[in-house]
Amino acid sequence: MLYFTTSFLVFLIAGVFGLLVRLEQSVPGMQVVDFKTYNYLLTGHGVGMLFWWAIAAHIGGFGNFLLPLMIGAKDVAFPRLNALSWWAFFAANVLFLMTLIPGNHIMTMWTGYPPFSLNNDAGVTALYVFVMHLLGASSIATAVNFLVTYITMRAPGYTFFKTNLFVHTLIAANVIQLVGVPSLAGAVTMLFLDKYLGTNFFNPAKGGDPLIYQNIFWFYSHPVVYVQVLPVFGFYSEIIPVFARRPLFGYTSMVFAVWAITAVSFFLWIHHMFVSGVPNWTRVLFSYTTLLIAVPTGIKIFNWMLTLYRGAIHFRSQMLYALGGVFMFLIGGLTGLPLGMVAIDLGVSDSLFVVGHFHYVLGMAITLGILGAVIHWFPLATGKYYPENLGKLSFWLIFAGANIFYFLQMVAGMLGNPRRYPDYPPIPEWTTLHVIQTIGALILGVGVVIFTYGIIKGLKSGEKASDNPWKSPSLEWKVGVPARAHGHGDHPPRVEPDWHPYRYDKEEILK
């Protein structure tokens, strides 16, 4: 709860940053903020959204809440380590808010590429490095905790192939964290040493090489997109079968797809460096490995669609969020192909096309998934329902606004508009596209505000929820509504041999 609230607040702050960034770009010239403030806002938007929202909201927030409940345990394995993890996260939060103070602005962009980040024009790199370290420490503590919890505390009979997909994806994401975070920590530590203590890892004049940073940085920071998106795949897989009232199609291949994504995610970081000057053969090799990731992700999309086949679909708002998320992810995936095809990437690298693409995936597929999950598990956490009409209204606004915004952003990128540009020459097509994008962004913003209002309203005056309101066989609903503080307590639930988290009672009808 603490985790999620912190994440959600930063999500809102970073959202405001994003909106300011968008308003600045609406028309050529500088209207809203100056160049330096723009660069700060864009950095803050990126760091906030990626590290607080897209990683922490579902892993920290939902993971801590749902993991023990879903596997039939009392709590996570190391509750005090968990508290430490939250405090590290909270401290990072304080540092993040400190960057709001003028003079503390970080203007490196979230990637922090040297030698630019070593330049005085980049702002306080140290603050960025410390934020990354605190978040990294927090992530590793969480990852260890979750892995141990999953391995040692499952209810008897709750086997690998009876594990909820959210648990599979959560554990897979934390395996990536455990392998990858040290790499990021290393990269930013070297950055810190270079800037403040006179080492020369990245200084070509003294035998260093700035591309070393990019390699170490992306070795973690590409896999991290799967850290961000995998648990959301878990949400889709939990929500869609419940409201299609039938078992998930192809459960086993879904599990293999999750672990295939985890493995392949470490073999495609060079696609972020297709134009960085690395040798031609590397670019071609990584073009193949990058496109390979489309196969397991494709399996997941097909299976979600086939789950709808011969179902009895209820359009509750969380189902809308989940299906909307899958459609956003479909577009996000298909527009990822040209970025993996090195020939096309040479023409669109670092353009708004890239930004539009990753907002379909990292922006919307993830956000819709998390918001859907908030509605879905709202009764379990609070004992009340999320207001259904506000859920539907916010969904349609967010979905429509996001599509207008990000689709046209990709078109602008195809026309050559570079990213991270507060200003651009008055090319008529670009200007038109930017104006419509801003309208889309405003609609999206209104949707998020309505969703937030829905949370407050649900907490204050939501309708009281019944036990297992969605009639799901999954274990987390066995503890009653709202969930007790110690989950399943000292008596894990009985897991029968024919039990499966997606096998609904054939007679049971969701009203």
Added chain:
Amino acid sequence: MEQVIALPYKWWAEAVTVWLIVAVVIYLIVAIPGIYFIYKYRYKPGEREIGDHDFEGHMGLEALLTIIPLLTVIFLATYSFTIFKKQRTVPDGAMTIKVTAFMWGWQFDYLDENGKVIKTVVTGYHANDYNLQEFEKPVIPAGKPIRALLTSMDVIHSFFVLPARITEDMVPGRTTYLWFQINKPGEYWVFCREYCGTGHSHMFTKLKVVPPEQFTAWLYGKNEVAIKSNNKEVAR
């Protein structure tokens, strides 16, 4: 040179078309049945209240849905490889220009066959507008391949030739390259596409493409003085 305005834009555009066709086909294959299922199998009281529980998986179908995407991506990657080869192989007889980036402008050195600098053009930083003086515009001949050797004095920048849709980063301590060719005389945008600080969005220049005879006259002409004096002002 036929109708093609720029290379490697032509091949890039072909690759984009191929991708777009593949993507739209996949989208339709997934979205049409998806939307149809959502419509057909929605909950209807008294008629369709519970989903079908027998169809939990289908080995053949799942295998097919793995193999077809696998073949598709292998095709796309291999196709992209063939285009990439053309994009990165500098044609014989290309003219070489050395481009050096700085915060936030470019220096263009025109080299002869022996690598000696014939002429230098420097584009300065224009913080408030997108207009350039004539002497700040690098000039290139129409219809002739240009090889650009790229490097940077300070941070990482990127050299993006808009009409040719080709980018390559400019990394301090390294020399990278790209090549392009523009066939139609005119003025074309060049932007920086790697974030480089406050002036990033105003790091630009305009390539002036002229007929070859005019280019030779310009290259060996005598407007050297204006450029030199400008050089001192903006390069620092």
